[in-house]
Amino acid sequence: MNVELRQVHDSDLPVFYRQMNDPESLRMAAFTPKEPADRDAFDAHWAKIRSSDAVVRTVLADGDVVGNAAVYGVPGEREVTYWVDRAYxxxxxxxxxxxxxxxxxxxxxxxxxxxxxxxxxxxxxxKCGFRTVATASGYANARGAEIEETVLLLEG
Incomplete structure (x- = not known):
């Protein structure tokens, strides 16, 4: 399967919205928006990150939109995030x-x-070189509970 990244197009957003509302994916991701089905909040979030200094990409597999990936945050504390459709x-x-x-x-x-x-x-x-540096706990909207999260670091 050929996997590529490209700039996010407006036409990708309905696909991302559908992916973000899969109950099993939400449960696995755990740390999700409070109301993932709130389309106005979804659109506002994507407008904000697309106009920020975040590096936001659409993930393509054999030409199909299958998710997104991003680097965001302030220098020295930037984080990666990604979402891939459960079917993939x-x-x-x-x-x-x-x-x-x-x-x-x-x-x-x-x-x-x-x-x-x-x-x-x-x-x-x-597999991408990140190593565990800490654990923390945080409220996971998708699970309605405080859970443990693993914090990982990729160094130079």
Whole structure:
């Protein structure tokens, strides 16, 4: 499968919105918007990040929009995030997309966070060179509870 990143197009947003409202994906991601089905909040969020200094990309697999990936935050504390449609989990797409993103954004350090029970996401991050540096707890909207999260770091 050919995985590529490109600039986000307006036509990608309905796909992202649909992906972000898959109940199983939300549960796995855990740290999600409070009301993922609130389309106005979704649109406002995407307008804000697309006009910021974040590096935001659409993930394509064989030409199909399958998710998004981004680097955001203040220098020295920038974080990566990514979302891949559940239909494409386990195919190496998230790993390929994140590798491409961290190659495109050579700035270091980069941080990442994942629910500590999200083994798939933790594997993706580790394959891309991130290492665990801490654990923390935070309120996970998608689970309605405080859960443990793993904090990871990618150094130069």
């Amino acid at each position: 989990w386990g195919k190496g797409i998230a790993t390929a997309a994140l590798r491409a993103l961290v190659t495109e954004v050579p700035e270091r350090p980069l941080y990442a966070r994942a629910a500590s029970d999200n083994a798939g996401s933790l594997r993706v991050l580790e």
